[in-house]
Amino acid sequence: MAAPGTLEFDGASYPDGRASDPRELGWMQGSPPAPGKRIRFADDNFLSFPQIRWSLSHMRELVPTVNVWRGEGQASSLGEPGDGAAIDALTFTDMNGRARRWDESLYDTYTDGVVVLHKGRRVYERYFGALQPHVPHSCFSITKSYAATLCATLVHEGVLDERQLVPHYLPEMKGTAYANATLRNVMDMQIGVAYSEAYADPKADIWDYSRAGGLRPRPAGYSGPESFYDYLVTLKPEGAHGEAFAYKTVNTELMAWIMKRVTGVPLADMLSQRLWSQLGCEQDGYITVDPIGVPMGGGGLSASLRDLARFGELMRREGEWNGRQLIPAAVVQDIARGEDPAKFAKAGYKLLPGYSYRSMWWVTHNEHGGFEGRGIHGQRLYVAPKAELVVAKFGSHPVAASAAHDPITVPALIALGRLVQG
Template sequence: MRTFGKWLGRVLLALLVAAVVIGLWKREEIARLLAVNSLFSEEKIVHNFSHMDGAFLSVPVSRGDGLTSELPYGPETELPETVDDWIAARDVTALVVLKDGAIVYENYFNGTGPEDRRISWSVAKSYLSALVGILLDEGKIASLDDPVTKYAPNLEGSAYDGASLRNVLHMASGVTFDEDYLDYDSDINRMGRVVALGGRLDDFTAELTETFAEPGSQWQYVSIDTHVIGMVVRGATGRGVPELLSEKVIAPLGLEHAPYYIVDGSGTAFVLGGLNMTTRDYARFGQMFAQGGQWNGKQVVPADWVTASTSPTAPTAEGQIGYGYQWWIPVGAAEGEYMARGIYGQYIYVDTARDVVIATNAADRKFREAGVAEQNIEIFREIAASVSGGT
């Protein structure tokens, strides 16, 4: 009996040592997984959204060697009283309004500040779209109708075999992907755990095999489509998205603070939602689009791509919000009215006719409730009219 007790003690000690060793070896992965599981908790969400590099692997996006180009300030403008109620209800953390390219309103809330580099979530998709337009213009990508497997051959035999670049830009791949953020076992949350634990998103994507429709026949918002766009960009150029975005978009804009991307275990950028930058710099990107893709006299994004990507050409249902190439077009939009949009209340809203750009970040845990998205658009329209003299 005493011998058995000694044996059991040795076994337990060995297991304890093994647990400690594994814990030390995997402590970063475990810490990231714990951070992901509490990412959207009420008491942590505001802090987390300004410090995503504390929960995930990340890489900097260079601002380039050019001079920082500070946004000018115009006459300070009071916004409609309804905006204050909206800020409180939607847990807005930052609001920057540009009129004619100058800041006419800027404010930060919930203990955040102007230098916070905030998570874009799906606003990042519109940045990748801009990069695609540039690469098309340069001839690096031959056609929107090229199959994605031309540039990403490891997708052959997957659910994406047969889909074109245009299909994935339109969110019309027909690939089955559960995007329920409230379901722990949904595809989008499984994907988040892959990123947190240092897995490879390319492998995750190639393992998808189910489809619900023929490519191009039906619109359904599927975030993994944007990762496929990133795979196409990398395959067409042999370069990573952070490096390309820095060279083609970020450096020409003269950002005030260097952005960063969340990356997976292979260092591949989380292009569907992992870009982080200041709210002023989100507004700067929107202003460049409002100017037809120009900044400081340079054509950064081809003008025809600005028009094409922000036009409602995707096969969305009649009477519903429109979609272009990774940009949203509100119901009843005026010409040149469109937006980038991310979960929990991230927006870049552009009203080209009024030359108004609104960038806002939030930690809105009720963003999915009925009517919230429509209310946000109405507030943006109200702000745009107000800073334009009510016209």
């Protein structure tokens, strides 16, 4: 049992969400911040805990970024939030059998902010720590859900053909793991590629990939890949395509490369043109860029919490927004329907039984037809059509893997769906 105000993960103890508030702890405050309270890119600790509690609301202050322009229109209305008392008081049982209350659970999942929409109206909104309503927060891998929804739209429009092999679009990828992979294999992450994304392992390939993209400092004398693209062409095959789900961020980067090669439109501009400026987003978003200016499709997006919720609401409405079809309904229906749970099961996510993965959304196949974008350290965009529910949630959890908080988050979202359904 962890001491009061602390939580344990994998045998290590951490201050909980309340006790690690970066404002209370004084991170990056003062002129200059005290030496022990500085968060510098070069120190390679901005994703360490508790620094991460500040960093995920300040990514652009650490690395170069490109703007996702909201356009010139008015922000769309989400309605005025109520007091949310019924949601705060919601009780549920976590996967370990412990009774929990919604409001208290937010501290135990290191929540930075949460917005709940029911039938498109904002029924709950909370902010914690470094996050404010107008401040973009890292979406991490929810970026993938944005990018692949646009990719599936390009497929629907005939701009891309999901049956084509990767080298049809990117001849550079001949001789790599992707030589005989289809675009659809990539979109569903059913790729046999030698690449590890075990975040807790400092030797995992994800960190080499991050260094290639300029998102972690490079050691003196670094001679590795100079960009995401340079990294992608080094990837070697391991296993077959199309047989099992295997979560690897490089797939999204490759998909984004294909989108850019074929359309000529950078991801940041495509997000602006097709989503941000159409949805009445209230803040510009941004995407981290690699050393040659390529936006990181695999996890670089930061957005305001409300704007993340707007994207979820668009998906709940099957792509329709104020009478215009921004994303084809067939694209959303295909995502909501999901893929083969048997292929998902091979990936071994014990906390996610019966799930599947389609176009870079995690499909729960639960009682509310829920599907979700998920990002490390507590990012979640949950869309539950049968409960007419959207939940956008940002966090800065000490542990990267969602497994650290899914035992709370997954049952909380199902309980919330039941509550709003009445």
